[in-house]
Amino acid sequence: MLSLTDVVAGYGPLQVLRGVTLDVQQGEIVCLLGGNAAGKSTMLKTVLGLLRPSAGSVALEGERIDRLATEDIVRRGIALVPESRRIFARMTVWENLAMGAYSRRSASPGEIDHDLERVYGLFPRLKERVSQHAGTMSGGEQQMLAIGRALMARPRLMLLDEPSMGLAPVLVEQVFDIIQAINRQGTTILVVEQNAAVALAVAHRGYVLQDGHIVMHGAAAQLLDADDIRRAYLGED
Amino acid sequence: MDALGILPQQLVFGLALGAIYGLIALGYTMVYGILLMINFAHGELFMIGAYVGWGVLIWLINANFGGLHPAWVVPLMLLMAMSVSGILGMSLERFAYRPLYTRGATRLGPLISAVGASIFLQNAVMLTQGARMKVYMTGLLFPRSWYIQVAGVRISALVLVMVGVALLLMWLLNLLVQRTTLGRCMRAVAEDREVAAVMGVNVRRIIAITFLLGSALGGAAGVLVGLYYTQIDFFMGYSAGLKAFTAAVLGGIGNLKGAMLGGIVLGLIESLAVTFLNPAYRDVVAFVVLILVLVFRPTGLLGETVPQANKV
Numbered sequence: 001m002l003s004l005t006d007v008v009a010g011y012g013p014l015q016v017l018r019g020v021t022l023d024v025q026q027g028e029i030v031c032l033l034g035g036n037a038a039g040k041s042t043m044l045k046t047v048l049g050l051l052r053p054s055a056g057s058v059a060l061e062g063e064r065i066d067r068l069a070t071e072d073i074v075r076r077g078i079a080l081v082p083e084s085r086r087i088f089a090r091m092t093v094w095e096n097l098a099m100g101a102y103s104r105r106s107a108s109p110g111e112i113d114h115d116l117e118r119v120y121g122l123f124p125r126l127k128e129r130v131s132q133h134a135g136t137m138s139g140g141e142q143q144m145l146a147i148g149r150a151l152m153a154r155p156r157l158m159l160l161d162e163p164s165m166g167l168a169p170v171l172v173e174q175v176f177d178i179i180q181a182i183n184r185q186g187t188t189i190l191v192v193e194q195n196a197a198v199a200l201a202v203a204h205r206g207y208v209l210q211d212g213h214i215v216m217h218g219a220a221a222q223l224l225d226a227d228d229i230r231r232a233y234l235g236e237d
Numbered sequence: 238m239d240a241l242g243i244l245p246q247q248l249v250f251g252l253a254l255g256a257i258y259g260l261i262a263l264g265y266t267m268v269y270g271i272l273l274m275i276n277f278a279h280g281e282l283f284m285i286g287a288y289v290g291w292g293v294l295i296w297l298i299n300a301n302f303g304g305l306h307p308a309w310v311v312p313l314m315l316l317m318a319m320s321v322s323g324i325l326g327m328s329l330e331r332f333a334y335r336p337l338y339t340r341g342a343t344r345l346g347p348l349i350s351a352v353g354a355s356i357f358l359q360n361a362v363m364l365t366q367g368a369r370m371k372v373y374m375t376g377l378l379f380p381r382s383w384y385i386q387v388a389g390v391r392i393s394a395l396v397l398v399m400v401g402v403a404l405l406l407m408w409l410l411n412l413l414v415q416r417t418t419l420g421r422c423m424r425a426v427a428e429d430r431e432v433a434a435v436m437g438v439n440v441r442r443i444i445a446i447t448f449l450l451g452s453a454l455g456g457a458a459g460v461l462v463g464l465y466y467t468q469i470d471f472f473m474g475y476s477a478g479l480k481a482f483t484a485a486v487l488g489g490i491g492n493l494k495g496a497m498l499g500g501i502v503l504g505l506i507e508s509l510a511v512t513f514l515n516p517a518y519r520d521v522v523a524f525v526v527l528i529l530v531l532v533f534r535p536t537g538l539l540g541e542t543v544p545q546a547n548k549v
Contacts, residue, residue, distance in 0.1 A: 050431060069439075070434040070435060071434065074435060074436070074437040080435045082435070086432045088425055088432075095421055097422060098418075098436075099422075099433075102422070102437050149436075153436075
């Protein structure tokens with residue numbers, strides 16, 4: 001569904017991605033592991049067209065998207081749950097969800113309502129708070145809103161950037177349960193995480209990014225067993 | 238008459254003037270909210286609005302109103318001034334600012350470009366229209382005999398129209414920003430440009446529309462000020478711009494309601510200064526307010542609403 005081929009990207013003279021090749025198949029949950037500054041967020045930005053790759057290509061279902069404007073990429077069915085949530089704090093919960101559906105301006109109000117109900121079904125808490133300002137909600141609720149907002153775009157591919165960040169362990173588990181549920185409903189998922197244990201537990205496959213290179217990839221179960229991973233990301237010696 | 242005796246009358250003037258400051262201040266604050274940039278050429282868009290309104294008025298008078306009922310004159314002046322100022326503001330963004338901020342220039346780049354645009358527009362108007370002031374024939378539209386008396390205070394029809402138009406435009410803007418999809422996109426871009434783009438918002442288009450709307454409000458204010466003071470010149474945007482900028486800072490820059498409130502508060506403070514101090518201190522008072530706000534409450538009365546995420 002999504003494939004990156006030898007992608008080189010960065011900020012000015014600073015190269016962050018130095019030839020990344022990666023693919024995500026329809027229906028999968030793929031997780032991208034890596035420490036701080038490994039280039040995980042840069043990779044997501046490149047997929048979304050917020051950053052132009054200086055070499056290599058990004059393709060969605062066989063069509064190159066690396067020269068498209070962000071809004072056109074999004075309209076093709078990619079949604080993002082950004083790092084540290086970045087919900088619109090000064091807008092209400094409903095307004096945030098409406099922004100999520102913005103890329104589907106051709107959708108009928110009935111379809112939008114249907115999707116709102118779907119989001120409220122996954123996150124009943126959001127329904128209770130529709131007219132509350134999003135910035136006044138707890139971190140966990142904001143994360144639910146960020147996921148709900150992405151779902152409103154009815155994406156075929158959902159990108160999540162560190163969804164566990166700053167959440168209590170019990171919430172982290174909930175978030176990943178929901179990611180799994182969304183995946184079962186037919187959305188392909190690429191999740192970037194530092195918390196390897198919980199991410200690999202739900203993922204089908206994983207990639208490890210280090211210093212802008214993919215240094216390892218394979219089935220999630222296989223990566224969970226790999227010694228290097230255990231040492232680097234699971235805190236085991 | 239003693240100072241207290243003329244106070245109610247002065248307060249009415251202060252309110253009228255304040256509504257105008259608020260209208261101009263909206264343009265500063267909208268642009269700042271979305272780009273973190275002070276559009277120093279905004280005062281000139283106001284001035285050009287005043288000239289366009291004057292041009293329309295002269296043209297209509299020469300054409301004997303072209304059979305038009307005089308009640309249509311002011312709406313027509315406003316419409317033309319808002320269109321020209323709006324499109325000009327949008328062009329400034331497109332040609333004078335965007336090339337700088339998209340190429341990652343420092344925040345100072347567009348700012349300096351704005352100062353340059355301001356000087357350019359002033360001189361362009363001076364060269365094409367002459368340095369001498371132009372006169373609005375307001376008396377033809379609003380005879381002095383049109384006024385209402387409220388609790389001993391005389392409020393002229395002109396002041397009523399000025400305040401009415403200013404409040405109507407503010408109300409419409411507020412409706413647009415709070416209730417429409419476009420307004421939601423504007424708020425989204427102001428809060429977090431990158432995430433707004435990821436939602437599928439065409440950020441450049443939203444920035445252009447923000448300039449269009451803010452500049453159009455400035456143009457409308459130009460017409461109202463022209464009608465009120467009856468004399469305009471190419472330099473009028475300078476002090477009005479600074480006053481409105483003060484109003485925007487006073488209310489909390491980036492905050493739309495703050496700009497409206499800041500404008501009205503500043504207008505009232507000025508009218509008090511004129512009443513109780515020497516009228517010559519009018520401008521001094523405005524800038525004392527600016528300095529005091531910057532020193533003691535830099536976020537303004539209602540607080541800045543400037544996104545952390547866009548502060549790169």
